Amino acid sequence: MTQPLRLGIAGLGTVGAGVVKIARRHADLIAARAGRVVVVTAVSARDRSRDRGMPLGDYAWEDDPAALAARKDVDVLVELIGGDAGPAKSAVEAALRAGKDVVTANKAMLALHGAELAALAEANGAALRYEAAVAGAIPVVKVLSESFAANETSRVMGVMNGTCNYILTRMEGAGLPYEEVFEEASALGYLEADPTLDVGGIDAAHKLALLSALAFGTPPAFDAVEIEGIERVSIQDIRFAADLGFRIKLLGVAQVTGRGLEQRMSPCLVPANSPLGQLEGATNMTVLEGDAAGQIVLRGAGAGEGPTASAVWSDVMDIARGLRVPAFGRPVDQLRVIPPAQSAAPASWYLRLTLQDKPGALGKIAVALGEGGVSIDRMRQYDHEGDAPVLIVTHPARRAAIREAIEATEASGVLAEPPVALRIETV
Amino acid sequence: MTQPLRLGIAGLGTVGAGVVKIARRHADLIAARAGRVVVVTAVSARDRSRDRGMPLGDYAWEDDPAALAARKDVDVLVELIGGDAGPAKSAVEAALRAGKDVVTANKAMLALHGAELAALAEANGAALRYEAAVAGAIPVVKVLSESFAANETSRVMGVMNGTCNYILTRMEGAGLPYEEVFEEASALGYLEADPTLDVGGIDAAHKLALLSALAFGTPPAFDAVEIEGIERVSIQDIRFAADLGFRIKLLGVAQVTGRGLEQRMSPCLVPANSPLGQLEGATNMTVLEGDAAGQIVLRGAGAGEGPTASAVWSDVMDIARGLRVPAFGRPVDQLRVIPPAQSAAPASWYLRLTLQDKPGALGKIAVALGEGGVSIDRMRQYDHEGDAPVLIVTHPARRAAIREAIEATEASGVLAEPPVALRIETV
Structure with missing residues (x-):
């Protein structure tokens, strides 16, 4: 032996x-x-x-x-x-x-200094492994770097911060506002010492940067991740989304298009009956899409003593058995920098606009959206006294168009509150 | 290089x-x-x-x-x-x-001769890898033998025959009887040359025997798998199950208990809103439970050119990188034979009894079940002319008790048709 x-x-x-x-x-x-x-x-x-x-x-x-x-x-x-x-x-x-x-298990260190450390490992003939850094017990690092080794990966997605998913599902389940559930989570010890790492989406963005590197053969580019946390998700939006057949998740998406590497971590609407939509509590999920394998969905505990220790041991056992895989799936000199691109792929959007109770307000909004080139798939106006919430699901539109259209609605002078816009991801 | x-x-x-x-x-x-x-x-x-x-x-x-x-x-x-x-x-x-x-990718060969071939590989210092033999692109062989390497695995489950899942979801979606959907699947080329390999549950049982071997460190024991195919699943049962909040899946379950190794492949009811319940068409799913990792769910394409070839390449890439893992996760002399056990763990059961339209028939059935020690969780009787279908969901009971109770209902002389009994698996 x-x-x-x-x-x-x-x-x-x-x-x-x-x-x-x-x-x-x-x-x-x-x-x-x-x-x-x-x-x-x-x-x-x-x-x-x-x-x-x-x-x-x-x-x-x-x-x-x-x-x-x-x-x-x-x-x-x-x-x-x-x-x-x-x-x-x-x-x-x-x-x-x-x-x-x-x-x-150090996602922050690898997201920020991964390429440098991978080069140091390579230069010294050492392995640098980090299964436990991403999504706890879910074997996503291994699957991307080994099972998908002969695939061109087109997209990776994931719900990878259990605390955020706990907060969002608890808000929905108990009908409680964000602030109250945040305090609960804090009292239960679910939050990092600096809670913005969790609720600000930073921890999840660290993980996404590592998955991007593995998937696309690029040095981790955490600074290029567009990050939006869950702090501004309201119980109202959760309810309205449910009404439209969606749930709100802090979702990471990374993909390479002709324009470059898109990486975003933001609250999104996903179909309530999709695997991502059904994810409850602190469970994590990653979705990997390869040109040969098709779509693979992995679900499991994203944190906790046993699940994370199991992931650490997965790496230790590989080392004990003599497996050597480069940290980001290929030697450092084969990693290529891909210029960052803003999310250019068109998507449907959820818009919540609160209109002043004035005649013609809805018409003005519809005109503003139309002039911005954004067409409406579904619209709902709810019973109201005073200001009127209007929900809109758009047809697929580029983010720039959505941004312009929103600015136009703001300029129209009929909004009682700042508008809310959340991307809808279909999985 | x-x-x-x-x-x-x-x-x-x-x-x-x-x-x-x-x-x-x-x-x-x-x-x-x-x-x-x-x-x-x-x-x-x-x-x-x-x-x-x-x-x-x-x-x-x-x-x-x-x-x-x-x-x-x-x-x-x-x-x-x-x-x-x-x-x-x-x-x-x-x-x-x-x-x-x-x-x-040869599940039949490995399920029947796996231990012998693994020994031959070991004796000659060769690797024997078979990711593509189980559940197509789903990396379940790798995850069990590598990611779970420091876990004691308590249970593995899976829907691993896409053709059967296609037939069952198509029956439900289109409201068609088994025979008709079977013909459709045959015309579409979905069935093996010998269709009993698919619909008889044999192909899926081959896969389950391999997962058991990996999970529990035992030589594959295909002969000990209890196998029941989907040929007798009726559109009626699919509809009644849906009414009760379940879907019927050809589900494989393997677990080690104090009595030994249980391996069964059979049509089961699973909660309609569970990950297994929501599995559509030819997609496969495996569920792995480890003492440290907790529950990991893997979903993906179970067959097809790209997904299966991707799994073959996963093994080839491991070999190219120099990874050596024994075929069943440990050297052949470390595999231990575990005596087979019949499914002893209590479960709830779905029973469909068709009663003759006679006074007192329902009472006789209830008495027969009670005397067999089977208690009723829910019962539904549907509108009927003539013979009356009665659906029963039992409280958890051992299979021997269910068998006895069913025999008692048959002996009661009030059944118009042979009874149907399907296990309910909670995941």
Whole structure:
């Protein structure tokens, strides 16, 4: 049998503790499947005294994660500290420079510095793997880089922030406004220390940038992702959308068109009876479209101790078995920069316009939209006292046209509130 | 760069032709991602003269697939002939004996001879891969053997025969009886030459036996799969099930309990709004449950040229990149035989009883069920002239109890037709 594979775990939060627990619980299973023993030899975390529900005395301790990476009895660094720079990045760089394989769940670090770290890994003959960085237990990194390896991928989509999906489905289910559900989620500990990472769409955009890189063979381009969070989604819009047969999801879409690489993360309407529309709570879903494979939909837990630790172990087991796949699916010198493009593909849009209760207001709006070249597929006006909410589903239109049409409605002087416009994605 | 990897393709039907087309279309993409050139050097098929829509003159031809496997310019045999024995198996054995890697889509061969072939592969240091054998483009073999490598898998389920799912959804959508839709499917070329492979549930059971082996680390045990086909599913039952909020699917379930390994392939009721319930047409779905990962659902095209060829290429790319995973996820000497167990887990059942139009008939049935220890969750009797259809959804009961209760209803002498009993699976 081959030599044991020795892991150093940097970061002992929920996921780190989960990774150690799996090593203890499934030692035999892992050895049988990997063809070799895999052991944790050393760990590192900020606070040595905290009770993590397991005996850490079996493992060497390092205060400094870079020192952990440098240890002679560590073959693989498992980085679960988080943060796009700082100790996480230093430790990963130390490991890669020493030719050691790295497994990480750090989406921010990879979205911002992925190409640089992939080059460092390659130069030192080390693997850089990150299944746990995107969509928890869903094996989307593996499927894109391996199962789709002989496909030209045309589009990837995903609902990849469980907290946002929890907030949106809870708003709908309980009929509660955003602010109230946000407070609930906060009290339940569902939100990151900086909640804008979640509700502002940034965490999900990090993940989308990684999927784009894998799908299209391009360095991760997080700065080029158009990001809109869920903070402005109202319970009204959720209800109106439901009435029209849709649900609102924070959806990431990446595709390459003749104009370049489109990447957007924004609240969208999706058909209520589609797989994405039916996604409840903290579950994640990714949709991959390849020229040969067709559409593959993957659903699973997007976060949590077990699911994320399982994804970390998926990478560890690949390393134990000797699998080497470049970080972004091809060698760094084969990645090509694709210029970013704004979402040019026409789509239907949901518009909510609140009209002043004046004669002729609706007519003015219809004219404004028509002059902007936006044609109406469906329109609903609801019972009202005073200002009148009007819902419009447009025929497919380019975003520029929608923007112009909205400006025209604003200029018409009959709106009582700023208009709301959400893209409708068909899956 | 590493040496080119040279493929020999045995079988040039839909899938084989698709594999060659991808080699031609994506040569550059494949080389970039694999880090080496992958080429088809030789092919074999029954009929050399048939037009397959591409120039075969670029490839050496062999009439005998075993001769193809033996060629010096073939590193990997891609077996797409089919059939559990005969030329397919001979060619695979020839390749493995020569230490050559094999990629196959042959579920029947692996379900019946998988352990023997895996041992042959291992003894000769060759890989035996078969992503395309199960659920087309859905990467379920890879996810079970790699992503779930550090999980104890508790259950796998799947709708894995597109033809059956097409027939069942078409019956429901068009309100047509089984026989009529069967003829339609036959005319459209959807059925295997021996249609009982499809509608009898055998093809799907082959796939389930492979998933069981991967999930539970056991040699494939096709003979132990309890199989019931869709031939006796009536349009009546489809309608009644819909009325109760269910849809009927040919569902495979495998799980290990204290009693042993349960494997069953049978028409079941699943909630209409569940992911399995919403599966339309020829699409496949697999559901995997791991102790760490939780539940992962994978959906995609279960057959067809592109999707199946994509799965073949997934294996070829792994081989090109040097990945070695044992055929059933662990070395053959680590597979353990698990005794087969009949489905002992209690489940709710759907019963359709057709009562003679006699006073007291319903009472007799209720008594018969009660004496069998089966309690009723819901009962519906429909308007009728003459014989009266009664639908019953039971509380969870063991199958033995259901069987006894059904026998008691038959003995009661008030049934006008044989009773129908279908298991209800909650996912």
